[in-house]
Amino acid sequence: MRVPALLIATTLLAPLVAVTPAHAHGREARFDQPHAGWSNDLLEPGTPERVGLDPAPLDEALARVARYTEPDASGHPLFAGAVTLYAHEGTVVTERPVGWAVRYADASGTELPEDQRVPMTRDTIFDVASISKLFTSIVVMRQHEQGKFELDDPVARHLPEFGVNGKEGITVRQLLTHTSGLVAWLPLWSQYPDVPSRVKAVMDTRPVNPPGTAYVYSDLNLITLGLLAERWSGRKLDELVRRDITAPLGLVDTGYNPPASKLDRIAATEYQAGRGLVRGVVHDENAWSLGGVAGHAGVFSTARELAVLGQAILNGGHHAGRRVLRPETVELMLTDFNQGFPGNSHGLGFELDQRWYMGALTSPRTAGHTGFTGTTLVLDPLSRSIAVLMTNRVHPTRDWGSINPARRVVADGLARALAVKPRHGTAWTPETGGGTLTTRDLARRAGGQVLSFSAFVDLDPGDRVVVEATNDGTSWRDVRVLAGYGQRRWERVEVVTEAALRYRWRYERGTGYGGRGVYVDTVRITDHHGVLLDAEREADGLHATGWRVADR
Missing domain, CATH: 2.60.120.200 (Jelly Rolls)
Incomplete structure (x- = not known):
């Protein structure tokens, strides 16, 4: 519950209008002067000083991320390696790799000899896990722009096989906001023999809550949305992501099922029974069992290319002269439709206002998503800033603990690099x-x-x-x-x-x-x-x- 406040922000997204950006070059970046409207920035390299950020909090956060790659009291590190990226006002001020993309020889955590390890680099490619849900959501909203559906259409109107076992009234909006009532997860990969039976299991599942009455974060919502996008367009989901997102934005390392030619740049994930070291193939077992392309997981990307996607969102749907969404669509995606479920603010695909990983960048308008493999994207429209933390925290096992403290460290570092200036004197x-x-x-x-x-x-x-x-x-x-x-x-x-x-x-x-x-x-x-x-x-x-x- 939020404490009643003298100073309290509205929980609704203020209307955003296109404006000419006031670049921070040559002035101090201010946390206490929030922006209104979209930016219009081209993501390019620079320095913290160039955009008025204090480098000291950034350096402190980066040092802490580096320490997380060293063994702690548990005897192992929080993650094998990471790439941390900070961007402000269209400038990438930090893109710091640390640790190892491949570090371990087995599921027990036996370290490889150093000459057999693979170091993290700026262009390391990661399995982004549930950040894939943003790609699916953008593809779906592209279909919305084309008039293929209304947000409150019953899903069964477009996907009749879904409308069974109490799901007849579930809407597209409820899938996007995780208020459909569906269960969080099904063991598709282990309990169903092939792709058709796995898809049918999703279509046949029965809600655990009446639609619209509870928030339950569910992979099934996004699997269904991926199938909807394919039904509306007549194309496969990976084709839609390529056509509607990665090609217009010039993202060459982002997509599903990366080619073998890129394997040497891909971070390893987990040692899994029957699969061995998972590297270059999606970690999520259900997405793997669906051929590596699914609405909830399967996308691979780099820190820089995720930041380009983030900048396109902060720009109201475009980057470098190429538009992927209309401004009004982005505004919808960043509007909280879950005000009836305190603590679970959610736009259409984007999570909003989540202190547990957005740290001090949190506001009712801060947007982002995380991935189970150890990835994080935070977008702060109020300061026009982006924080990306890419790790392979499930390498060699998912059982070494949560990296949420590292996620907050990264977000806090950027927030504290932005100034709060005294009103007068001291x-x-x-x-x-x-x-x-x-x-x-x-x-x-x-x-x-x-x-x-x-x-x-x-x-x-x-x-x-x-x-x-x-x-x-x-x-x-x-x-x-x-x-x-x-x-x-x-x-x-x-x-x-x-x-x-x-x-x-x-x-x-x-x-x-x-x-x-x-x-x-x-x-x-x-x-x-x-x-x-x-x-x-x-x-x-x-x-x-x-x-x-x-x-x-």
């Missing part, structure tokens, strides 16, 4: 452990007081800053609570209260993942006689314990 922000920011003692005069200050609030749900007052220096009363995230703007706060001896801002750290933070600036206290405290003019007007001065 701003204060709490350290991660908490603490207080307290005024000096105030003159006690009859009548009330007005406390005013500027606040920037981007806090994880559960975190908050409580503004308190005391008359005796011992007992404190609440006068305001600062909470919420996603708005990314400074606000002026004014509190009319009874006369107090002191005020303080007390940071309470919750159990969440953390946001960009909270900043307090331009503190001023007055009564009917005049100014009691102007913190911008008094060097000793505020006393900090666990808070620090911040200039960005």
Whole structure:
């Protein structure tokens, strides 16, 4: 549940309109100045400094990613290797490979001799797993643009064999938003003998929830959408992805079933019984059993080519003069249709507002997806930024743990590279452990007081800053609570209260993942006689314990 907030962002996607971009070249990149509208950027290489990013948080995040490739207390690393890519305002500022694309000799984690390993490179090709769902969703929405269906059409109208066992009313929109009621997964590869029987199992499955009543992330939704796209177009899904996405965007290493000529650039995934080391063939068993081409998995790509796709989305559906979606279609895809299912915000194919991997880049408009093999794509329209983390975390086994901490590290690094500038002079922000920011003692005069200050609030749900007052220096009363995230703007706060001896801002750290933070600036206290405290003019007007001065 989100904490009721003084500063709270709308959960609806604001209308996006095409605008001429104001490139960040030569100015500081700002987290506290969110963009409206689409960008119009051509993804190109550059440096953090070129687009006004602070390189230090990026370097810190990259160093932590590198450490994740080293054994920890468990005796093994979090992942064998990774490629991390950061882009801002159309500029790829970091594209850092680390570790190994092939590292292990068996499922037990026996390391290959170093001369037999394959290092990660910038152009390493990864099995992106469920990020494939974005490709399927884009292909489906291309069909929508062509008038092949309406979002609230029953799927059975176009795919009659689907309309059995209680699925007659499931709509295309419900498949795209994972609200169809279908089960998350079926063991197609192991319990059905061939492709026709596996497809029929999906068509015959029975919902576990009435359609539209619950959110259940389901591979079956996207398998069905892939079949729908094929029915509408008369073409196979891999042909549609090539025609509608990869060819227009110039993506040469993105697609299904990569050729053997690219095997030396492909990251290994898992050692599986009966399959051995899976490399160059889709890891997901169900997608493999469907011939490597399925709506839920099967796409291979590089960090750079995923970033090109991401830039096309931030551009409203085009890149380098080639359009893959209309702006209004992208707007639909980035609109939250799951407001009835808190915590499961979802557009049409894109996940939205997911702190668990979007970290401090999270907002109601932040979009992305993850893949089981260890891949992550985060798109932040508010800052026109992209964070990509590609790993082979299932090499040699899927049982070595979650890489979600690494996903958040990467997103947090980019968020903190974007500045939050003081409103005037000096701003204060709490350290991660908490603490207080307290005024000096105030003159006690009859009548009330007005406390005013500027606040920037981007806090994880559960975190908050409580503004308190005391008359005796011992007992404190609440006068305001600062909470919420996603708005990314400074606000002026004014509190009319009874006369107090002191005020303080007390940071309470919750159990969440953390946001960009909270900043307090331009503190001023007055009564009917005049100014009691102007913190911008008094060097000793505020006393900090666990808070620090911040200039960005």
